[in-house]
Each structure stands twice: as structure tokens, then as C-alpha cells.
Amino acid sequence: MTITKRKTALLAAAVAAALALASCSGAASGTQPNDVDPQGEIVPREISWLLSRPADGGVITAMKEIAAEYATDHPGFSLNLITTPDRPSYIQKYETLAAANKLPELFDTDATPFAQKLASQERMIDVDTLLTDLDLKKDFREAALNYQRFDDGSLYMVPFEFQLEFFWYNSALFKSAGIETPKSLDDFPQMCKALRAKGITPIALDGQDQWPLERYMAYYPFRMAGPEFIQNLKNGKASFSDPAGKAAAEWLYNLGQAGCFQEGFSSTGYADAQALFTSGKAAVYNIGTWELGNLATQKLDAGVRDSVDYFTLPGFDGAVTEANEYVTPSGIGMAINAKTYDPLVRDFLAFALKNYPEVYAGTGALSPTTTAETTIPADATELYKRSVEQANTVGKSIAMPWDTQLDPATNTRLQQELPLLVQGDIKPEEFITTMDASLAENNNG
Template identity: 80%
Template sequence: MPINTRKAAFITAIAASALLLSSCAGSSPSADPTDVDPEGEIVTREISWLLSRPADGGVITAMEQIADEYAQENPGFALNLITTPDRPSYIQKYETLAAANKLPELFDTDATPFAQKLAGQGRMVDIDVLLEDLDLADEYREAAVNYQRFDDGSLYMVPFEFQLEFFWYNSALFADAGVDVPATLDDFPEMCEALRAEGVTPIALDGQDQWPLERYMAYYPFRMAGPEYIQELKTGDASFSDPAGQAAAEWLYDLGQAGCFQEGFSSTGYADAQALFTSGRAAVYNIGTWELGNLATETLDPTVRDSIDYFTLPTIENAVTADNEYVTPSGIGMAVNSKTYDPLVRDFLAFALERYPAVYSATGALSPTTGAKTTVPADATDLYTRAVEQADEVGEAIAMPWDTQLDPATNTRLQQELTLLVQGDITPDEFVETMDATLKENTDD
């Protein structure tokens, strides 16, 4: 099936599931989302978790270990992991099951408008209440929990990760080109031109997966208008033609004109983009701390290892967000189905959430809680420890990834238009006009 046809089918399926959700949601009564300590005996059985995570990733590995430990104490228990790592396919499955009222006991979701609709219908357990009842609320990093909150401040997802997104850079290539770490976002085009003049790719970009370029779209509005801009944009209360959106479009266009990204970036995949940077052929790489094992240990090519450093999201003139506020995601969250919530689910979650931080942080990852100390690998460079310590210094405002905020149809069109904008195939004004029309069409729906 051609790519465009698959995307059209996917969008149609999502629209259909959303309609079905609204029509069938009231067909069966919901449990009380705040009744987090239901009465009754614990009867062991298999429970399921609908996941959108790498099957061999740290979260699943840790939870499998914890589930095995729980099963040893509670014979007859099993945790069935229903894994769909591909995010678009996962969303389609998740929304279709939600529409049919067939979601399992646990399921992954971002804090999207669709998820908020589910919560509003009483179909998700109130996690604020659950964590308080389990005496765990104070254990979580504020930024990790806030990333999972809906725009109204309510919390219906549990975080299992915590990441910081940095601009990793090669200081030797910077020195050769006579450039400094950019103080502001507006310094990027000049930085790129200087690096290009030295025959170096300025910024390695995974354009194939599209979300990395969408991160760049989020940066200028976050500094200029704060997190409120995307909150209002996704509901149609803001537009791409607003100053923050227009400035972002012009900045992305300037990045393209300055040759910031590698030639053919739109067809470059994740591994190839990273290889550009780790081989010393690109000077900058924007990625999160989930890559610490590759960027801050002795596995990194020794010819570049001593030159690698990082900087956080630069500011702009008259920024409304602080320097220590940037993209600090806690990943996709786990929701708890209120309709299948019972003493067993509660007991397992109490066990798992208490045990998880120690198991997960032992893998070298940043825990979403503050009490668990990350085990820094023996072969780590100084950057590893520095990045881990920086997790305790992040600010309150979060630059939310737009792909987790916008509706699927608008998001798909945005990703397509961003590529055209950076390639110079369309102007900033054309980009803004197209995206405002797309946004209006989809928010009206």
C-alpha cells in the first residue's frame, strides 16, 4: 500500500474510532475513578498491559522482573504485555479498543485530547488520588509527573521514565569553525554557515521519523510564548499565524537556508543520523538522555569521545521561559482502566510502583522518582554523571513534544509541511497558511 494511502487509511480509522468512542462511551457505567482502594479479596489472575515501548527496553525489562517477583508471592498472577512499539500502529489499536470498551487493565497513553476525553468519561483511575493513597506522591519528580498531566492539571497516567533532551556537540569541530555554543536560537543559522564552510554537516537529523524535526518547531514558540501556546494551538484557540507560530516557521526556514541539516535529511533514519554525529561528520545532534549509553560511555568512538559535550535549549531575546526549562519528557504514561480496577490491580500496582525505581535506575536510567540513585556504568564518561545530576536542576515549565499534543491528522500534515519548509519548497507564509487551514478543519471536526 502506498505511504499516502496508508496514512489516509490510518487517519480515517482514527476518526472512526473517535466517533465510535463518543457514541458508545455511555453504554456501560464507569467505576469511580477516585475509588482507589476497592473492597474485596485479592483473586489472582492474568492482567494485561497494552504497551507502546521497545520490547527490550528498560521499562519492560524492569516490569517483567517485578511481575515475576509478584507472581512468586501470588501464585496464579501473570502480567500479559501486549507490545506495539510502532507509535502510529499503537495509537490506532489503542483508540479502536477504547471505542469498543475493550481496553485492558493497564494501557499506555500520552496526555492527548483523546485520553482526556476518556478520563472525562470516568474510564481512567485518578493517578493523583492513587499515588497519594499509596503514599508515593512525594516520591516522584515534579517534572516527570507534570509531563503526564492534562492541561487542566489533572493526572491520569503514571510516569515510568525521565529524560532530558540536549544538543550534543563536537567541541573540536566548533573550534575548527571558530564558533561558540549558540547563546540564542537566532545564532543557529550563523553557526550552521560557519560549520558548512569547514565542510562539516552542522546538525545531524533523523528526518525519516519526522518527530525530531517537529521538536525544532516547538522550540521557538516555547521560548517566545511558553507552554501555553501548544495548549491553545491544539484546541484552535491559537493559530500558526500568531507571532510565536510565524516566528517558528521563519526560524525553521532560515535553518534550511543555512544548510543546517545534512543533504537528504528527510530520508535519513535514526541510526544513520546518530552515526553522522558519533563518527565526527556532524557537529550537533539533538537527542535525549536515553542515548547516554551511546554518547557518554567508552562505547563512543575514541577519536571523538573527548570532544563530545552538550548544551541545553538556547533562549531568545525576551524569552518567557527559563534557561533550565526545556524538553524534559517522562515518556508515554501508563493509565489504569477504572472499569477493570479491583483489589488485585491495586495490590500489584502498589508492589510494582514501590519496587520499580530501584530496579529501573540500576540499569543506568534516570528514574521518574527522586529517591532512586541512577547506577552510572563503569565505562561512563564525565558527561554521564553530569547529565544525571542535571536532572535535579530542571525548571517547572516543560517544552512538550508537539507530536504528543496535536491530533493525528494535524500532526501528520505538520510533519509533511515542515520537511517542505526546511527544504525551501514552500515559504514561511505558505506554511502558516496551510497549517492554519489544516488546524481549523481538524479542530472544527
């Protein structure tokens, strides 16, 4: 067994054990999910937050500042940040702690089937009710909250970010190849061929981290069948052999045949992929507004700065989602442990969530609320402001990242198979057969 397969097997076993133990534990909470205003004295103590975020990122920086301010009026209070930025390692830790009923007061989670199981066991506070009770729900962007919701519409996670994912492109390279931005997803292969003919790498891709290529897998189904396709796929009500899944596989295969991605893309890391674009060697780069500081300020190489622009996810004739609907994530959400929820946790969250938007937006980031105006850096280009303003125009449907939706084993298999499909090592039919078999084996729906 290879190291990769052994790690996958161990992670799958840990997840299975966690699910089994969690199902046996029942409701272990000390507070009901809707009891968001527990009575009693606010007694300062240390509370902990299990996170999967960069230690030097905007969310943690802002929350450290807010926690320190709260502590000045509540001596004895502290916020212990338990950070594991590596997502697979974090998931294993989080699910193991959940199985043992040892989750801290706050913990990060996506809206996964595992998290929904915890919510159904009344182990997480109802965030919809909490935000309403705090009179804060009206302040949040609808798209930011919707990204955190389970398929049934319930909300158990608080968003701390809001991002828009664009296709950044080099207009000078497009002009040299005699092409315009693609109006349809079906235009991508021809776009790539035209750029290749001029010796230009069409699309820079971070293949090493796997999720960027998985984004491409999500695009065609989202436009063809809407957000319901991935919901049905993970719940066993759809398959990769359905029209939307088949179209996605064929589109990815055609992108590979057209040479859309750089040579050796599967081993290219995040920084190197970005450098291909920012140095003018690649024409397109698909990434979110968390990179505005590098793509829309004077930090960008002067040789390409005036040529950089962006377009949003194209559709095609018959698409069921709108042009203003694409990948608009609000990041991994924060859940609140019902077992440890008390007057202190509520009071701190009320203080933090009221003050967070302004502090976070002050860093130049998009707030998950509409109440805080993003501070545009002094060295920003015109694209920075335009990107920020575009956040106010997004639609209701969200192209959910598949890595936050599929069960871990199926997701790992998908990430392994996608490079093979794009490289032409397997045909779409083989890819579909393999993935449907993985779904059948691992589906928990």
C-alpha cells in the first residue's frame, strides 16, 4: 500500500469511527440548540476555538484583537486559538474530538454530512436563531449565510469571510492571440488552442493542492443543473453518469486535450501557479478575492499590471443559473458547541460578532456583512474597488466547492482521478465508471 493510499485509508477509518461513535453518543449538549440566551452570571474563563485557518490570516488577527478588547472588561477571559491550517489534518482532529464529545466551545466546520449529523443530535447551537436574537442576521450578506447552510436550509455555522472567485486574465496576451474572453464554457478549449498557438500557457493551475482543479469539475454541472446536482450527488440521488456529470467529465477531458493547463500542472504548487500568471507567462488564473492584495495593487509586476482584468464564470445556452451566480464562498464556518454554551460564550459572541465586520473590513477584506465598508489600500488598482463593489451584485445560487460537499473517501478519489482525466491517461467513460463506483461504496446519504 502506498503512503497516499495508507493516509487515505487511515483518514477514512477515522471518519467512519467518528460517525459511529457520534451516532451512539446521542444528544450530549447541556443547552438546547434554540436556547440561545441562557440565564445566569457571566463568569470569565478561557474558551477555545478549534480552527482551520492561517495563523497570520485576517480572521484570526481580527478575532485576537477583539478578544483582547473583551478581556479588558472581563478579567480572567481569554480566547485559546487551536490552529491546524492543513485541512485534512484538521478534519481528522475535529471528527475525532467530536466522536469523544470533547469539542471545545467553538470549532470550524463546513456544511458537511458529518456536521449535519452533529446538528441533528442537538450538539450545535442554531446560528439562525442566535443571529436573529442578537439582531445581527439582517446585517449578513444572504450569500454568506447561504454558503454555510445545510441542504435543508438550516444554519449552524457563522461566516467570517466573503469571497468572489474570478477568472483573472491578461488582456495583452488575449489580444496577441486574437481572442476575446470566453462567453461560454464551451469556448474554453478554443481559447486555449489559440493561446497555445502563440506559445502562451493558457491557464495557470495549482494542481498540487488538488482543490483548484476540482473547482473546474464543479462548473459545468452548476451551470447545467444548478446547485442541486452536487447535493443530489453526495446524497446518492445523482451520479457522475447523469448528463451533468458526463458533460463535466467531457469538458475537463477537452480542456486537457486543448493543452489548457501548464506542463506538469499536477505537481505545481500555489505560489508557482500564481507566479506564472503574475509574471505574464500564463493568460488566465482562476482564484478568489483573497488574492486582491497580490493581483489588484502596485505589488503586481508593472509589466503586467495594466493588462490584468477578470471575468466571471461563463455559462452557455440553456444554463439554469444566472451570470451573477458563481463561486462565492464565505469560507469555513464557525460552529458553537451546545454542550459548553453558557452566558459567557453568548456574551463574547455578541461582542465579537458586532465588532468583527469593521475590524476585518479594515484589513482590506470583504466582510460577510453589508455593514462594514472595505478599506481599499492606498496602492490598489482600479480592479480592487471594482471587485469589492461586485460583491453587492451576486445572486442567490452558489457554485459550492465540491471538496466541502463530498464524503472524504469519494473526494480523495475524485482528486486522484481528475489529473488523469485532464492528462488524457483515462477517458471520460473510465472516469465516470470509477467515480460512480466510489460513490456507491462510500455514500452516506
